Amino acid sequence: MLTVVAFHLTPGALAGGYLGVDLFFVISGFLITALLLREREKTGRIRLFDFWRRRARRLLPALGILLLACCSAALLVGGNVLVGLGRQVLGAATFSSNWLSIAGEHSYFTESNPELFRNLWSLAVEEQFYLIWPLALLALLFVPKRSIRVGIVAVVAIGSAVAMALLHLPGGDATRVYYGTDTHSFGLAIGAVLALASQRWSTGPLSTPLGWSRWLRAAIPAVGLAAIGALLVLTVIMPADEPFAYRGGLALVSLLTAIAIAGAVLPGSLLGRGLDAQPLRWIGERSYGLYLWHWPVFVIVAASLPNLAPEGTGVWDPGAWAIGGIAFAITVVAAALSYRFVEQPIRRSGFRATFRSWFGGWWESFPRLAAGLVAVCLVAVAGTASVSAIVSDPGETDAQAIIEAGAAAIAPPPAPTTTSGNAPSAPAPTDLPGGDQIYAIGDSVMLASAPQLQLAFPGIAIDATVSRQLSAAPHIVQALKDSGALRPTLLLGLGTNGPIDAAALEQVRDIIGPRHQLILVSVQAPRGWTPGVNATLAVFAQQYRNVELANWRDAIAGNLRLLARDRIHPGDAGGKIYAGTVRDALQRLAELPPVLSANEYGLAPHPL
Missing domain, CATH: 3.40.50.1110 (SGNH hydrolase)
Structure with missing residues (x-):
């Protein structure tokens, strides 16, 4: 997610930073599929409602805090940041941001209206995948041969990539193919292919996974490392306005990501140990919050500090870096606090238990009572401000x-x-x-x-x-x-x-x-x-x-x-x-x- 954050907060400094979303799609497709397959192997079935409940615990708390905080801040700032806010909040709440933007012809690439929650399009694609894929996987598991299952999902990935290539018109706006779940789900499918193909990699001894030779076990992580190097190069040289990005480029990024994951998850891989280093793990654990917060915070900071607006003097424009730096600092703090005090408690204990721990026994001590009242007042004020922000939409920038x-x-x-x-x-x-x-x-x-x-x-x-x-x-x-x-x-x-x-x-x-x-x-x-x-x-x-x-x-x-x-x-x-x-x-x-x-x-x- 750091590449996406850098892409948005330092305009022009990392031409292909947007590719981080596609990396995340592949990782998500792999992890979710692997999780469901492990549950099937361990228990003999997949509990769909338990899966969806876990996803809700993981995603909804941070999203709710984001919407309340940023809508309230938008009301204070006023002006352009309020435009289209009602549609954006509806899209965020129903995980349909991508299709609402497509239906309303709101371009991802336009500079005339930097929508406050524009980045939530990818969260919508993810949630649609979380809803549909477990059902599809249950049906797929009835296919007896694993190779056929892998082939079916691979065909889905190829079909999505081909659809993106065919529907994109060079020189035209790429929003339809970039936002579309049908045209931009190949990364999720490629991650699922890898999970299906590597399902039994971890069943054998660490020294001889699948009976592979020592040379092959050393070569796969090396190829994965080379794939990571290629991805880093593409984040520098592949801008979003190039037709190649939509005619094979994003699919190539997804394939390279899958190769990198394969090299990292192979039992005994040194690459996997390196990627699991503590600083990278800290970022990975909070990557969801970093992604959620960085763009709305950037839009609000830019609107709040018009005197710092960049002059277009180049990549090293001091105004652009000042706004990006302020937004980054706020983003890190907000993501860390959200992770520590909201996301993790609810993820571990659930909504009810967490709320009981927050507000249960509030009458027993004055500090707990005061904290409870402050929390309730903050939520009430933020909710009222959010509704007022939506109603105050000026209609156009x-x-x-x-x-x-x-x-x-x-x-x-x-x-x-x-x-x-x-x-x-x-x-x-x-x-x-x-x-x-x-x-x-x-x-x-x-x-x-x-x-x-x-x-x-x-x-x-x-x-x-x-x-x-x-x-x-x-x-x-x-x-x-x-x-x-x-x-x-x-x-x-x-x-x-x-x-x-x-x-x-x-x-x-x-x-x-x-x-x-x-x-x-x-x-x-x-x-x-x-x-x-x-x-x-x-x-x-x-x-x-x-x-x-x-x-x-x-x-x-x-x-x-x-x-x-x-x-x-x-x-x-x-x-x-x-x-x-x-x-x-x-x-x-x-x-x-x-x-x-x-x-x-x-x-x-x-x-x-």
Whole structure:
């Protein structure tokens, strides 16, 4: 879970930190299946209600404390953190957060609304697995051969991974396949496969498990260690916006995790002893609480301390690290207290016995009476505050309001001015092109700026949407060219939502050809990838005569107050600056001297 915490609390520092969720899925699938199989071997049956009761004791106490504490804090902070709170609490209480977000088209990757309990999607997937898998396992155990049982679950894992790959559209929003239990359960299934396959590993002597040779017993932990090394590399180099992540990448992570677990659980494995070291064990025991608390605390801290908001100066942005550090400290304390005083007592003794120990005999001494009254008052106040927070939902964040205003301002593009994708043969005019000569493709920042772009360039065609990545641009531009809707000037405002690849820019330029003008808009966002995006855009613009940079980043740097609280999306005044940077870029292109022929340079061959 530490990789996930680092991924969220230090934006841009660990590109693949989100992979920790997939590691946890595999571990959970393995542990739960192994537990159920051991119970079957020991008692001859699986007590479903006992299993579900144990899961409730493990998960519900910490979740309840989290919801009460963070909803109360959200009420104090107010504003954006209250948006969608009712839906999020409902999803948390019913373990359906992932499907409610999918149904409501709430993107996991959007920066315009950092939902307070967004991280609970994975808990929902886990709980759905806990509900369905024991029933499925009971049916599966009727299959006589263990190899067939393993094969059936392996087919389920493959089917889930294939579904993710087929349903994901490169360059599109990956929320559906990332949140979906059907498309993101392969890790849980792979863990179950390992548990079924390794069911009898621990039955033989430690020196000769399954009669394997000494070489093989040494090789498996070594391969497991190599798998851990590969996982660490992937957490650094595999960002969430890469299509590979959803077309085999996450499945590869799950397989590597299973290999690492196999190397650790083999009887006598030195790798297993190393991973069971006390510091790692302490973190592992509290990993559930660390995961629960880190994201809501981060959102609340960021909203409470707007003066510390990162400026988007890179991975080492001091504001980002300050907010992340404060959130991390609070998270560790909250997770430790929850584990010590709430989770462990209820897990060991159950709800009733724990409550009796807390409140039983409260009348016998004044300290116990005072503690009981304080506890009851705190719960009552937190419950009331949570309900008030849900009722106080403003409906949309300030960034969403700006984006929706921009979306409403976008009219359907006018009819194409040409019948083919070729640019007009006449030379570019010296005056600035009108809006009917410009086609704009962008993300939510361009969408927020759409009204001002329309005022500055009447007739401009704008195709902008939330969470769009640069990787989607080549497909969009190719479709425009094929349909004859491509205009002489292409405005590209992408890069807010993740790192970019210069190869995608090259693809766009190859599609439009050298006779079209291309304007790239730089990025303002408090994210670790922003400097890299802007550097790539600037270098690319310098390479080509028909490419220019609209320097939105520098233009708005001294006027961040004109942006929404996320320091990304401009309002009306910020939108005018955005449009102004585009106008300046067009002016620079218009003032370029015409290209001379070889003869005008005196380089053409003279006739003999």
